[in-house]
Amino acid sequence: MADRRHRIVLGIGNLDRGDDAAGPAVARLLRGALPRDVEVAEHGGEAAALLGRLDGVAEAYLVDACVSGAPAGTVQRFDAASTPLPQGLFGLSTHAFGLAEAVELGRALGQLPPRCIVYAIEAGAFEVGEALSPGVEAAVSDVARRIHDELAREGHREEKSRA
Amino acid sequence: MARKVIKVDYLARVEGEGGLKVVVRDGKVQSAELSIFEPPRFFEAFLRGRAFTEASDITARICGICPVAYQMSAVHAIEDAIGVTVGGQLRELRRLLYCGEWIESHTLHVYMLHAPDFLGYAGAVDMARDHGDAVKRGLELKKIGNEIVTTLGGREIHPINVRVGGFYRAPRRREFEALAERLKWARDAALETVRWAATFDFPDCERDYTFVSLRHPREYPFNEGHIVSSRGLDIPVSKYDEHFEESHVERSNALHSRFRSGGAYLVGPIARYSLNFDRLSPIAQQAAKEAGLGPTCNNPYRSVVVRAVEVLYAVDEALRIIEHYREPEHSSEPIAARAGVGYAATEAPRGMLYHRYRLNPDGTIADARIIPPTSQNQASIEEDLATFVGGFLDLPDDDLRHRCEQTVRNYDPCISCATHFLRLEVDRG
Numbered sequence: 333m334a335d336r337r338h339r340i341v342l343g344i345g346n347l348d349r350g351d352d353a354a355g356p357a358v359a360r361l362l363r364g365a366l367p368r369d370v371e372v373a374e375h376g377g378e379a380a381a382l383l384g385r386l387d388g389v390a391e392a393y394l395v396d397a398c399v400s401g402a403p404a405g406t407v408q409r410f411d412a413a414s415t416p417l418p419q420g421l422f423g424l425s426t427h428a429f430g431l432a433e434a435v436e437l438g439r440a441l442g443q444l445p446p447r448c449i450v451y452a453i454e455a456g457a458f459e460v461g462e463a464l465s466p467g468v469e470a471a472v473s474d475v476a477r478r479i480h481d482e483l484a485r486e487g488h489r490e491e492k493s494r495a
Numbered sequence: 496m497a498r499k500v501i502k503v504d505y506l507a508r509v510e511g512e513g514g515l516k517v518v519v520r521d522g523k524v525q526s527a528e529l530s531i532f533e534p535p536r537f538f539e540a541f542l543r544g545r546a547f548t549e550a551s552d553i554t555a556r557i558c559g560i561c562p563v564a565y566q567m568s569a570v571h572a573i574e575d576a577i578g579v580t581v582g583g584q585l586r587e588l589r590r591l592l593y594c595g596e597w598i599e600s601h602t603l604h605v606y607m608l609h610a611p612d613f614l615g616y617a618g619a620v621d622m623a624r625d626h627g628d629a630v631k632r633g634l635e636l637k638k639i640g641n642e643i644v645t646t647l648g649g650r651e652i653h654p655i656n657v658r659v660g661g662f663y664r665a666p667r668r669r670e671f672e673a674l675a676e677r678l679k680w681a682r683d684a685a686l687e688t689v690r691w692a693a694t695f696d697f698p699d700c701e702r703d704y705t706f707v708s709l710r711h712p713r714e715y716p717f718n719e720g721h722i723v724s725s726r727g728l729d730i731p732v733s734k735y736d737e738h739f740e741e742s743h744v745e746r747s748n749a750l751h752s753r754f755r756s757g758g759a760y761l762v763g764p765i766a767r768y769s770l771n772f773d774r775l776s777p778i779a780q781q782a783a784k785e786a787g788l789g790p791t792c793n794n795p796y797r798s799v800v801v802r803a804v805e806v807l808y809a810v811d812e813a814l815r816i817i818e819h820y821r822e823p824e825h826s827s828e829p830i831a832a833r834a835g836v837g838y839a840a841t842e843a844p845r846g847m848l849y850h851r852y853r854l855n856p857d858g859t860i861a862d863a864r865i866i867p868p869t870s871q872n873q874a875s876i877e878e879d880l881a882t883f884v885g886g887f888l889d890l891p892d893d894d895l896r897h898r899c900e901q902t903v904r905n906y907d908p909c910i911s912c913a914t915h916f917l918r919l920e921v922d923r924g
Contacts, residue, residue, distance in 0.1 A: 348556075376559060380603060380637050433620060440623035441631060459605060 337462055337490075338389045339370045341479060350462040351404065351455035353462040354472055357464060358394040358451070361476040366483060369457040382434040383443065391447040391486060393479045396431045397455040397468075404456030405467025407475055411449040449482065451475045517884055517899060527880035529873055529903065542863040547573050547832060547854050548659055554850070554865065555653045560603070562841030563596035563644065566657045567718055568850040568865075573659050575733075576837025576854050579830055584823040585661040586718075592647045593717040593841070594813040598640025598681070600844035601764075601802040601809075603815055604907045605692060606633030609799045609893065612901040613695035614915070629691060632684050636806070639674075639681045642814060646670055661827030666887050671817045678814045685807035686782055692803045693786035698898075700883045701793040706766035709842055715774040716767065718841045723770055724760065725791075733838040735849050741866065744873075753873040759874035762846030763906060765792045765800040778817075779808040795905040797880055802844075802907075832858025843868055845907050865880060869908045875907055 343359025345352040356374040363372045375382055377396065386392055396409070400418075410417055415434045418438070431450070438444040453475060456465040464472065498520050503847050518525045538557055542550060551569040567589060569822035574581060606629070607619040616622040623630040641651045647666060648654020657664050700726045707728070709720035711881070722738075730738060740761075741750035755760055758768075769791035772780065783804045792801055834856040842851045846868030853861040887898045 376651075378559065378603075380634050381641060382608065383634060384638050384641075433618070436620040437623055437630070440620055441627050 333366045337369075337391075338341045339391040339394045339429070339483065339486075340385065340389050341370060341372045341384060341483075342375045342382070342395070343373070344375045344382070344394060346376065347374075348461060350457045351453075351465055351468045352397045352458050353464060354397045354453040354455065354475075355470050357469075357472045358453075358476045358479070359473065362479060365476075365480060367487060370483060377430045378487075379430055379434040379437060382431065383438050385436055386434070386445055387443060389445040391483075392445040393449050393451065393482070394431060394435075395412065395451045395453065395475055395479070397458075398452035399455060400452075404452045404454055404465055405469075405471040406454040407471050407478075408452040408454075409478070410450040410452065411448075412450045413444055413446060417450060447486070449479075451479070474482070500529070515880075515899060515903060516882055519884070519888060520583070522888060523884075524881050524885045527877050527884065531869070531902050531908075536641045539863045539865055542852075542860045545807050545860050546859045547852070547860060548830075550850075550852065550860060550863070551657050551659065552653075552655070555657075557865070557867070559653070560600050561596060561656075561843045561845065561848075563592050563648070564655045564841055564848050565850075565865075566654065566759055567593060567841040568839050568843075569852075570657060570659050570851050571718060571839030571841060572837040572850040573854070574830075574837065575839055576835035576852055577659075577830060577833050578835070578857075579660055579828050581661055581828055584821055585665070585827065587820065588647060588662060588665065589657075590714075590717050591643060591813055591816045592657070594809040595640045595643025595647065597809040597844050598685075598813075599637050599644065600640075600804045600907075602633055602637040602640060602688070604844075605688060605799055605802050605806070606637070608629060609802075609904055609908070610692070610695070612897070612904060613697075613799065630853045632687065634919065636681055636684045636688065637909055639677050639810075642674060642677065646674055651874065658827055660830040661823075661825070665823050665824060665826040667821055668820055671820060675814065675817050678810055678817065679909075681810045682778070682807070682814065685803070685810045686778070689782045689786050689800065689803040689807055692800045695799065697794060697796045698883070698886075699794075700796060700886070702795070702879065702882060704766070704793060705754075705760040706769050707760045707762050707768040707839060707871075708770045710770055711774065713774070715771050715776075715812070716842050718839075722840060722847070725766075725770060731847070732840045735840065735866075736864075738849070739866075739871075741870070750870055751873050752866060753874060759878055760871070761875040762868045762871050763798070764844075764846075765795060765798050766846065767842060768792055768801045770802065775804070775808050779804050782807055786922055795902070798905050798907075805844075827906070832856070845869060846871060869906070872906050872908065876903055876908070879905070 341362055342353035344356035347353045347356050359372050359374045412435045417435055453471045507735045514530045517527045551566040554565040557565050611618050611622045644654055645651050648657040706725040709716035710723040711720035721729055738751055741752050742757045744751045772790040786800050835852055836853045838851050840847050849866040851864040855861050887895055
């Protein structure tokens with residue numbers, strides 16, 4: 333059984349598909365920069381496996397590329413534990429069965445972490461083998477910083493409540 | 496003139512794009528077209544000039560759901576070209592890896608992509624609200640498939656442990672101990688899956704398909720066997736190109752496969768099952784019978800039950816392999832580059848996957864040919880739509896569109912398994 337206070341950051345996407353690498357890029361920036369109890373991982377985004385990673389987790393931060401029509405690099409933050417994710421935003425995973433489905437499936441099954449934050453980074457291009465576009469690269473740093481701060485705040489809050 | 500067009504325009508995906516158009520005139524299906532784009536053609540060009548040792552890792556990238564199938568077809572074809580045979584425990588480990596992929600892929604399709612069609616939900620999320628226990632069982636079962644691939648392949652997706660000649664590292668016996676316990680649970684869960692799928696309502700639709708799959712003297716086929724058909728074809732894999740051909744169809748960027756002698760054929764679970772029922776393990780045969788399946792299955796909507804039977808077989812086979820596993824002395828056979836042509840077909844979850852490689856004397860790949868199961872099934876999918884949709888025309892538009900999508904989903908095609916996401920238009924003309 334996973335530790336019920338387990339905290340996790342998952343960067344979702346495909347490193348070889350241009351801006352789809354935004355999620356894994358955030359995970360790479362945060363690796364080694366967070367408290368040791370926070371697990372940082374990259375994930376391909378397949379819903380069933382993704383949901384498995386959330387099992388027993390208390391606090392999850394999920395980062396994925398999205399397509400909403402906004403300028404590339406636009407960052408959206410969702411409190412997924414309290415509000416359903418907008419449909420059709422994350423349609424890029426294998427078999428179109430990805431992050432949004434994992435989160436909603438988790439909600440339907442009562443398995444969603446009590447705190448579940450989703451950062452969506454607007455992608456510009458998904459060309460095979462291309463690097464992140466400049467706007468997305470800046471957004472990656474921004475999201476990494478925000479998750480770092482959120483984790484620090486939440487950790488502090490928990491310590492106070494236990495004191 | 497009463498004209499109805501059921502149309503699916505476009506689906507943008509990593510694996511490819513798919514669309515669907517059925518034209519009905521005066522109560523009869525006039526045409527049924529599936530148009531798809533698949534990336535594998537690209538890969539054949541990527542492979543040229545690469546070392547023969549790289550083919551399995553490059554082709555694994557063609558699909559995130561069935562990378563093992565690409566790896567297996569690649570290594571077997573290359574081994575055929577360089578004259579190496581992998582036997583004993585290494586061969587068993589390859590079967591085990593394939594079991595993991597079948598469990599993962601089929602379970603995902605049965606529970607998340609196909610079951611909602613039969614139970615009347617827009618998708619797995621809606622279904623999970625009412626059928627939570629079933630969905631949890633499906634997720635856990637799928638996870639065990641992932642665990643096999645991770646244990647043996649080094650990671651869940653695009654495993655990295657497969658090589659020409661065997662594996663980079665053979666697992667220790669103790670690494671399988673926890674997995675064996677999990678697989679015992681999985682066998683019960685898989686049996687329950689067969690029983691569950693058997694309760695669905697199936698349209699009464701059958702066709703006289705020409706089934707094509709591998710057939711092996713003793714085993715339910717994964718990696719090895721002759722190519723056989725339900726019309727008496729029985730050829731070694733090296734004769735594939737003599738009997739099958741691909742042709743370009745304007746509406747589709749994926750080539751259509753047919754017999755050179757003419758006619759569509761079908762690969763995948765119901766073909767494999769119908770040609771190899773006698774090779775299933777006793778528990779899988781028994782479960783199939785109890786689920787109302789005969790030794791052959793010509794109703795494509797019942798493919799969901801056949802997939803469940805194949806999951807049960809894969810779990811049972813995985814347990815057998817693990818129980819008898821002895822650590823091999825070497826993790827791979829010695830290999831050396833040489834010029835040659837090699838052929839292999841293996842059974843991907845969606846059907847037979849054919850690879851052919853021609854190697855230069857230094858072991859670089861001169862050319863490669865890859866024929867994925869979804870290409871082979873395109874003609875059958877279109878014929879299913881043309882044949883069956885006529886019987887559903889009294890359905891309201893939404894239900895009719897849904898039935899068309901379901902008909903495509905029977906194949907679990909790699910283009911768009913989640914046609915739940917397809918944008919559909921009904922034009923009543």
